[in-house]
Amino acid sequence: MAEVFDYIVVGGGMSGIIAARDLANAGHRVILLEARPRLGGRVFTDSALGGQLDMGGGYVHWTQASVWSELQRYGLDKTLKPPPSPETLYWLADGKVHQMENGNRHGLAEPLLKQMLGDARLLFPKPLDLNGVSDLQDESLKQRIDKLNLSSYDRDVLEGTLAGLVHDLSLHSALQMLHGVSAYMGQRTPKPKYS
Ligand SMILES: Cc1cc2nc3c(=O)[nH]c(=O)nc-3n(C[C@H](O)[C@H](O)[C@H](O)COP(=O)(O)OP(=O)(O)OC[C@H]3O[C@@H](n4cnc5c(N)ncnc54)[C@H](O)[C@@H]3O)c2cc1C
Numbered sequence: 001m002a003e004v005f006d007y008i009v010v011g012g013g014m015s016g017i018i019a020a021r022d023l024a025n026a027g028h029r030v031i032l033l034e035a036r037p038r039l040g041g042r043v044f045t046d047s048a049l050g051g052q053l054d055m056g057g058g059y060v061h062w063t064q065a066s067v068w069s070e071l072q073r074y075g076l077d078k079t080l081k082p083p084p085s086p087e088t089l090y091w092l093a094d095g096k097v098h099q100m101e102n103g104n105r106h107g108l109a110e111p112l113l114k115q116m117l118g119d120a121r122l123l124f125p126k127p128l129d130l131n132g133v134s135d136l137q138d139e140s141l142k143q144r145i146d147k148l149n150l151s152s153y154d155r156d157v158l159e160g161t162l163a164g165l166v167h168d169l170s171l172h173s174a175l176q177m178l179h180g181v182s183a184y185m186g187q188r189t190p191k192p193k194y195s
Helices: 014-025 065-073 105-117 141-146 152-162 174-184
Strands: 007-010 030-033 045-048 051-054 088-093 096-101
Touching: 007 014, 014 030, 014 065, 088 105, 088 152, 105 152, 105 174, 141 152, 141 174
Parallel strands: 007 030
Antiparallel strands: 045 051, 088 096
Protein backbone atom coordinates (compact mmCIF):
# COMPACT_ATOMS: atom_id res chain seq x y z
CA MET A 1 0.00 0.00 0.00
CA ALA A 2 1.27 3.50 -0.87
CA GLU A 3 2.58 5.50 2.06
CA VAL A 4 0.49 8.57 2.87
CA PHE A 5 1.99 11.87 4.04
CA ASP A 6 0.39 14.98 5.50
CA TYR A 7 3.08 17.25 4.08
CA ILE A 8 5.65 17.15 1.29
CA VAL A 9 8.57 19.53 1.83
CA VAL A 10 10.46 20.28 -1.39
CA GLY A 11 14.14 21.10 -0.88
CA GLY A 12 16.54 20.04 1.85
CA GLY A 13 18.27 23.36 2.43
CA MET A 14 18.17 24.93 5.86
CA SER A 15 14.54 26.08 5.46
CA GLY A 16 13.27 22.73 4.21
CA ILE A 17 15.09 20.71 6.86
CA ILE A 18 13.74 22.90 9.65
CA ALA A 19 10.21 22.90 8.22
CA ALA A 20 10.27 19.11 7.91
CA ARG A 21 11.65 18.71 11.43
CA ASP A 22 9.07 21.04 12.99
CA LEU A 23 6.18 19.41 11.12
CA ALA A 24 7.36 15.95 12.17
CA ASN A 25 7.82 17.10 15.77
CA ALA A 26 4.24 18.40 15.68
CA GLY A 27 3.08 14.87 14.86
CA HIS A 28 2.56 15.15 11.10
CA ARG A 29 3.70 12.61 8.55
CA VAL A 30 6.27 14.40 6.41
CA ILE A 31 8.42 13.56 3.43
CA LEU A 32 11.37 15.76 2.46
CA LEU A 33 12.36 15.69 -1.23
CA GLU A 34 15.85 16.86 -2.14
CA ALA A 35 17.14 16.92 -5.73
CA ARG A 36 20.82 16.71 -4.81
CA PRO A 37 22.55 13.73 -3.25
CA ARG A 38 23.20 15.79 -0.09
CA LEU A 39 21.31 18.01 2.33
CA GLY A 40 22.20 21.61 3.12
CA GLY A 41 21.47 23.42 -0.14
CA ARG A 42 23.46 26.63 -0.31
CA VAL A 43 25.19 25.80 2.98
CA PHE A 44 27.90 23.30 2.11
CA THR A 45 31.22 22.65 3.84
CA ASP A 46 33.84 20.95 1.68
CA SER A 47 37.42 19.88 2.33
CA ALA A 48 40.19 21.74 0.55
CA LEU A 49 43.68 23.18 1.17
CA GLY A 50 44.13 20.85 4.13
CA GLY A 51 41.08 22.08 6.00
CA GLN A 52 37.38 22.70 5.88
CA LEU A 53 36.10 25.31 3.50
CA ASP A 54 32.61 26.79 3.37
CA MET A 55 31.52 26.83 -0.24
CA GLY A 56 28.28 28.68 0.51
CA GLY A 57 26.86 30.31 3.62
CA GLY A 58 29.65 30.70 6.16
CA TYR A 59 29.10 33.82 8.24
CA VAL A 60 26.40 34.13 10.88
CA HIS A 61 25.51 36.77 13.41
CA TRP A 62 23.14 36.68 16.39
CA THR A 63 21.01 39.32 14.64
CA GLN A 64 19.92 36.49 12.31
CA ALA A 65 17.47 35.38 14.94
CA SER A 66 16.09 32.27 13.21
CA VAL A 67 19.47 30.92 12.12
CA TRP A 68 21.04 31.75 15.48
CA SER A 69 18.35 29.94 17.42
CA GLU A 70 19.06 26.81 15.36
CA LEU A 71 22.78 27.08 16.09
CA GLN A 72 22.02 27.40 19.79
CA ARG A 73 19.62 24.48 19.68
CA TYR A 74 22.43 22.16 18.55
CA GLY A 75 25.22 23.90 20.52
CA LEU A 76 26.86 25.04 17.28
CA ASP A 77 27.10 28.66 18.43
CA LYS A 78 29.97 27.51 20.70
CA THR A 79 31.93 26.05 17.78
CA LEU A 80 32.04 29.10 15.52
CA LYS A 81 35.44 30.38 14.48
CA PRO A 82 36.34 33.86 13.25
CA PRO A 83 37.47 34.09 9.61
CA PRO A 84 41.23 33.63 9.09
CA SER A 85 43.38 36.76 8.72
CA PRO A 86 45.80 36.99 5.80
CA GLU A 87 49.54 36.94 6.56
CA THR A 88 50.09 39.49 3.85
CA LEU A 89 47.37 41.74 2.57
CA TYR A 90 47.58 43.08 -1.01
CA TRP A 91 45.21 45.61 -2.49
CA LEU A 92 45.01 47.58 -5.70
CA ALA A 93 44.21 51.26 -5.32
CA ASP A 94 44.99 54.34 -7.38
CA GLY A 95 46.72 52.23 -10.03
CA LYS A 96 49.23 50.61 -7.63
CA VAL A 97 49.45 47.37 -5.71
CA HIS A 98 49.83 48.04 -1.98
CA GLN A 99 50.97 45.54 0.62
CA MET A 100 50.76 45.16 4.40
CA GLU A 101 52.05 42.36 6.65
CA ASN A 102 49.54 40.84 9.05
CA GLY A 103 47.08 43.23 7.48
CA ASN A 104 43.63 43.77 8.87
CA ARG A 105 41.49 44.06 5.76
CA HIS A 106 38.55 45.37 7.76
CA GLY A 107 40.69 48.08 9.36
CA LEU A 108 41.76 49.29 5.92
CA ALA A 109 38.28 50.23 4.79
CA GLU A 110 36.62 50.84 8.15
CA PRO A 111 36.94 54.66 8.24
CA LEU A 112 35.51 54.80 4.72
CA LEU A 113 32.65 52.46 5.55
CA LYS A 114 31.88 54.63 8.58
CA GLN A 115 31.73 57.71 6.37
CA MET A 116 29.44 55.96 3.94
CA LEU A 117 27.16 54.04 6.29
CA GLY A 118 27.61 55.79 9.64
CA ASP A 119 23.99 57.00 9.71
CA ALA A 120 22.57 53.45 9.44
CA ARG A 121 21.43 53.29 13.08
CA LEU A 122 19.97 56.79 12.88
CA LEU A 123 17.88 55.76 9.87
CA PHE A 124 16.93 52.38 11.31
CA PRO A 125 17.00 52.71 15.12
CA LYS A 126 14.90 49.54 15.21
CA PRO A 127 16.14 47.40 12.32
CA LEU A 128 12.90 45.47 12.00
CA ASP A 129 10.88 48.68 11.67
CA LEU A 130 11.19 49.76 8.04
CA ASN A 131 9.06 52.91 8.22
CA GLY A 132 10.23 56.48 7.85
CA VAL A 133 13.11 56.21 5.38
CA SER A 134 11.20 56.44 2.11
CA ASP A 135 13.05 59.58 0.95
CA LEU A 136 16.18 57.47 0.52
CA GLN A 137 14.72 54.62 -1.42
CA ASP A 138 15.91 55.69 -4.86
CA GLU A 139 19.53 56.35 -3.84
CA SER A 140 22.08 53.89 -5.21
CA LEU A 141 25.33 53.04 -3.46
CA LYS A 142 27.19 54.80 -6.28
CA GLN A 143 25.26 58.04 -5.65
CA ARG A 144 26.00 57.75 -1.93
CA ILE A 145 29.72 57.21 -2.57
CA ASP A 146 29.83 60.10 -5.08
CA LYS A 147 28.61 62.45 -2.34
CA LEU A 148 31.60 61.59 -0.14
CA ASN A 149 34.08 63.21 -2.60
CA LEU A 150 36.75 60.60 -1.85
CA SER A 151 40.28 60.61 -3.27
CA SER A 152 40.78 58.03 -6.01
CA TYR A 153 42.84 55.92 -3.56
CA ASP A 154 40.05 55.91 -0.95
CA ARG A 155 37.41 55.30 -3.57
CA ASP A 156 39.30 52.25 -4.87
CA VAL A 157 39.70 50.88 -1.33
CA LEU A 158 36.01 51.36 -0.59
CA GLU A 159 34.78 49.95 -3.89
CA GLY A 160 37.22 47.04 -3.64
CA THR A 161 35.83 46.20 -0.21
CA LEU A 162 32.27 46.35 -1.45
CA ALA A 163 33.05 44.26 -4.54
CA GLY A 164 32.57 41.05 -2.59
CA LEU A 165 29.04 42.10 -1.64
CA VAL A 166 27.76 44.20 -4.50
CA HIS A 167 27.61 43.35 -8.18
CA ASP A 168 26.91 46.85 -9.49
CA LEU A 169 27.09 49.94 -7.24
CA SER A 170 24.78 51.91 -9.51
CA LEU A 171 22.05 49.26 -9.27
CA HIS A 172 22.35 48.37 -5.58
CA SER A 173 20.14 50.35 -3.21
CA ALA A 174 21.93 52.30 -0.49
CA LEU A 175 18.93 51.67 1.71
CA GLN A 176 19.37 47.90 1.57
CA MET A 177 22.95 48.16 2.78
CA LEU A 178 22.11 50.75 5.43
CA HIS A 179 19.41 48.46 6.75
CA GLY A 180 21.82 45.52 6.88
CA VAL A 181 24.43 47.60 8.70
CA SER A 182 21.87 48.86 11.21
CA ALA A 183 20.99 45.27 12.03
CA TYR A 184 24.52 43.83 12.10
CA MET A 185 26.90 46.54 13.29
CA GLY A 186 27.25 47.41 16.96
CA GLN A 187 27.25 51.00 18.16
CA ARG A 188 25.37 53.93 16.81
CA THR A 189 27.88 56.07 14.92
CA PRO A 190 27.70 59.81 14.19
CA LYS A 191 25.84 61.02 11.13
CA PRO A 192 28.34 61.49 8.26
CA LYS A 193 28.96 64.96 6.85
CA TYR A 194 28.33 65.06 3.12
CA SER A 195 29.53 67.96 0.99
C1 LIG B 1 28.36 31.57 -1.92
C2 LIG B 1 27.29 31.87 -0.88
C3 LIG B 1 27.66 32.48 0.30
C4 LIG B 1 26.69 32.76 1.27
N1 LIG B 1 27.10 33.31 2.44
C5 LIG B 1 26.19 33.49 3.43
C6 LIG B 1 26.63 33.91 4.70
O1 LIG B 1 27.82 34.10 4.94
N2 LIG B 1 25.71 34.09 5.68
C7 LIG B 1 24.37 33.85 5.44
O2 LIG B 1 23.57 34.02 6.37
N3 LIG B 1 23.92 33.43 4.25
C8 LIG B 1 24.81 33.21 3.26
N4 LIG B 1 24.39 32.76 2.05
C9 LIG B 1 22.95 32.55 1.86
C10 LIG B 1 22.49 31.26 2.54
O3 LIG B 1 23.38 30.20 2.23
C11 LIG B 1 21.08 30.96 2.04
O4 LIG B 1 20.24 32.07 2.31
C12 LIG B 1 20.45 29.75 2.70
O5 LIG B 1 21.33 28.64 2.72
C13 LIG B 1 19.16 29.42 1.95
O6 LIG B 1 18.58 28.27 2.51
P1 LIG B 1 17.24 27.69 1.88
O7 LIG B 1 16.92 26.43 2.58
O8 LIG B 1 16.21 28.74 1.88
O9 LIG B 1 17.57 27.44 0.35
P2 LIG B 1 18.68 26.49 -0.30
O10 LIG B 1 19.85 26.31 0.59
O11 LIG B 1 18.92 27.02 -1.68
O12 LIG B 1 17.94 25.09 -0.39
C14 LIG B 1 17.06 24.77 -1.41
C15 LIG B 1 17.20 23.28 -1.65
O13 LIG B 1 16.13 22.89 -2.50
C16 LIG B 1 16.63 21.97 -3.45
N5 LIG B 1 15.69 22.02 -4.55
C17 LIG B 1 15.41 23.05 -5.35
N6 LIG B 1 14.45 22.74 -6.23
C18 LIG B 1 14.12 21.46 -5.94
C19 LIG B 1 13.16 20.56 -6.51
N7 LIG B 1 12.36 20.94 -7.51
N8 LIG B 1 13.08 19.34 -5.99
C20 LIG B 1 13.87 18.95 -4.96
N9 LIG B 1 14.79 19.73 -4.39
C21 LIG B 1 14.89 20.99 -4.89
C22 LIG B 1 18.02 22.46 -3.74
O14 LIG B 1 18.82 21.42 -4.26
C23 LIG B 1 18.48 22.89 -2.35
O15 LIG B 1 19.10 21.85 -1.62
C24 LIG B 1 25.32 32.45 1.04
C25 LIG B 1 24.95 31.83 -0.15
C26 LIG B 1 25.91 31.55 -1.09
C27 LIG B 1 25.50 30.84 -2.39
